[in-house]
Amino acid sequence: MREAVSKLLLFGATGDLAKRMLLPSLYGLHADGLLPQGLEIYATARSDHDDAAYRDLAKAALDEFLPDDRKDESHIGGFLDRLFYQPLDASKTEGFDDLARKIGDVSGGLAIFLSTAPSLFEPTIAGLKSAGLAGDNVRIGLEKPLGHDLESSRHINDAVARAFPEDRTFRIDHYLGKETVQNILALRFGNTMFEPVWNANGIAHVQITVSETVGLEGRAGFYDDTGAIRDMVQNHMLQLLALVAMEPPAQFDATAIRNEKVKVLQSLRTIGKEEVATHTVTGQYAEGAVGQQPVPGYAEELGKPSTTETFVAVKAHIDNWRWQGVPFYLRTGKRMPRRQSEIYIQFKAVPHSIFAERGGALQPNKLIIRLQPEEYVRLMVMAKEPGLDREGVRLREVPLDLSLTSAFAGTRRRIAYERLLLDLIEGDPTLFVRRDEVEAQWSWIDSIRAGWQSGGITPKSYAAGSWGPSSAIALTERDGVTWHD
Structure with a gap:
C-alpha cells in the first residue's frame, strides 16, 4: 500500500454521481474521522462556480441524499471547509494550468477521480500531463464505462498509460466495494467446509442474477448506445463470476487476487456466431406493469424504435480443471418484477439416498448469496420433519441463514464508494480492476455481440414486470435447470 495523499481532485463534480454518491461518501468518511487530516478536496466541472457556490451545491446534495441519522451540522461544516472548486472545460488543454494553480503544491500526493464522459478521458489525461498533474505521486481513479468494445477500451487504456502507469491507475467497479461481494472471499477462503466441494465434483451449476425494476431513468442516450450486456454483464457480472470461480489466492493482496481473477476471465469459453443462438437470449421490454403500476415499453420511453437489448441471459462455461462441465447462467434486465442481485449455487445431489425406500425425497443443497436489496447468505439443507414416521x-x-444486516447490526453499512474512495486516497488497489481483466472481459463480450450481428439476432419482446423473454426459461430448462426467482 502507498502513502495516503494530501489532496483529492474530482472531475465531473457537479454531476449526478457526485451528488448522490461521491459527496455523501466523502462526508461519511470525514464524519467518522477516516479521511487524512488536512486532506483538501478540489472539484471541477464546466459549471461556472466559485468555492462558496460549490459548497452550497454540496450542502444541498448532502441535505437531499444523506440519511437523517447521518446529518450533523458540525461535521457538515467541517467537511464543506475541505471543498474547493475550479471551473474547467476538460476538452481544452489551456484551462488545466489554472486548475494546477488552484490545487497548488502536490508534493504530499494527489488522487484524481475521473467521472466524465469517455470521450473526455483522452483530452483530460493530456491536460493533466501538460499541467504537471501526472507526476509519480499522482494516482488516478477511472469511473466506467471504459470504452464500448475491446478496441476502444485499449485506446482509452493506452491514453491513460501515457501519463499513469498501471500501478497508479485505479479502474472502478462499484460492485467490488459492496460488503457482500467481499464476503464471497471470506465465505470461500475463511471456512473449511466449502473449498472441498467448490468445484465440478460438488457443484451442478451457478446462477448470477442482477435484475432492476427501473427503466431508462434519465439515461436514454447512454443506455441506447450501450445495452444490457455492456452495461451490466461486461463489468459487474463478470467480476462476480470471477470471484465465485477463482482459485484460492496465496494471500489477500491486490496482485494475488487480481492474478486469480484474470485466469478465470481468460478461461471463459468463447461464445461465437455458432453458439449465440443456443447460449444467449436477448430481449427488450414492452409495456406492462411493475409493482402493479403500468409502465411504458422501452421504445415508447426512448421515443423511437431501437434494437438495443434491455435483457440478456447467457450460458457460460469456464474451461479449466475446477469448473469443467459446470454451466454458469448469467441474467440481467430492466423492468423486472423485483430489484435483486444474487449468486445462486446449486450443489450436486447426494450419490445415494438412504431415505428413498421410506418415501423421503431429497433436494440438492443450495447456497444463495444475496447482494441487494437485502444482504444475506442462505444455505438450504435437508432436515427431517418431526414425527413418528409410521407412514414414511x-x-x-x-x-441456515446468516443475515449480514442482523449479524452486524451494530456496524454502520457503508456506501460502496466510501470504501473505494478511501482505498484510492490511501493507494490500495485490491478492489480495483486491472487492465488485463478489463480486456479479457471485453474480448468475451465482443465475441457474443459479433455473433448477434452476424446472425441477425435482435431482442425478443417481453412484458415489463416479467422475468424476460420465454426463451430465457428455455435456456436453462434444456439442461433441466430452473431460474431461481
Missing part, C-alpha cells in the same frame, strides 16, 4: 420419513428443505 418426511424430509424438508430448511434454511
Whole structure:
C-alpha cells in the first residue's frame, strides 16, 4: 500500500454521481474521522462556480441524499471547509494550468477521480500531463464505462498509460466495494467446509442474477448506445463470476487476487456466431406493469424504435480443471418484477439416498448469496420433519441463514464508494480492476455481440414486470435447470 495523499481532485463534480454518491461518501468518511487530516478536496466541472457556490451545491446534495441519522451540522461544516472548486472545460488543454494553480503544491500526493464522459478521458489525461498533474505521486481513479468494445477500451487504456502507469491507475467497479461481494472471499477462503466441494465434483451449476425494476431513468442516450450486456454483464457480472470461480489466492493482496481473477476471465469459453443462438437470449421490454403500476415499453420511453437489448441471459462455461462441465447462467434486465442481485449455487445431489425406500425425497443443497436489496447468505439443507414416521420419513428443505444486516447490526453499512474512495486516497488497489481483466472481459463480450450481428439476432419482446423473454426459461430448462426467482 502507498502513502495516503494530501489532496483529492474530482472531475465531473457537479454531476449526478457526485451528488448522490461521491459527496455523501466523502462526508461519511470525514464524519467518522477516516479521511487524512488536512486532506483538501478540489472539484471541477464546466459549471461556472466559485468555492462558496460549490459548497452550497454540496450542502444541498448532502441535505437531499444523506440519511437523517447521518446529518450533523458540525461535521457538515467541517467537511464543506475541505471543498474547493475550479471551473474547467476538460476538452481544452489551456484551462488545466489554472486548475494546477488552484490545487497548488502536490508534493504530499494527489488522487484524481475521473467521472466524465469517455470521450473526455483522452483530452483530460493530456491536460493533466501538460499541467504537471501526472507526476509519480499522482494516482488516478477511472469511473466506467471504459470504452464500448475491446478496441476502444485499449485506446482509452493506452491514453491513460501515457501519463499513469498501471500501478497508479485505479479502474472502478462499484460492485467490488459492496460488503457482500467481499464476503464471497471470506465465505470461500475463511471456512473449511466449502473449498472441498467448490468445484465440478460438488457443484451442478451457478446462477448470477442482477435484475432492476427501473427503466431508462434519465439515461436514454447512454443506455441506447450501450445495452444490457455492456452495461451490466461486461463489468459487474463478470467480476462476480470471477470471484465465485477463482482459485484460492496465496494471500489477500491486490496482485494475488487480481492474478486469480484474470485466469478465470481468460478461461471463459468463447461464445461465437455458432453458439449465440443456443447460449444467449436477448430481449427488450414492452409495456406492462411493475409493482402493479403500468409502465411504458422501452421504445415508447426512448421515443423511437431501437434494437438495443434491455435483457440478456447467457450460458457460460469456464474451461479449466475446477469448473469443467459446470454451466454458469448469467441474467440481467430492466423492468423486472423485483430489484435483486444474487449468486445462486446449486450443489450436486447426494450419490445415494438412504431415505428413498421410506418415501423421503431429497433436494440438492443450495447456497444463495444475496447482494441487494437485502444482504444475506442462505444455505438450504435437508432436515427431517418431526414425527413418528409410521407412514414414511418426511424430509424438508430448511434454511441456515446468516443475515449480514442482523449479524452486524451494530456496524454502520457503508456506501460502496466510501470504501473505494478511501482505498484510492490511501493507494490500495485490491478492489480495483486491472487492465488485463478489463480486456479479457471485453474480448468475451465482443465475441457474443459479433455473433448477434452476424446472425441477425435482435431482442425478443417481453412484458415489463416479467422475468424476460420465454426463451430465457428455455435456456436453462434444456439442461433441466430452473431460474431461481
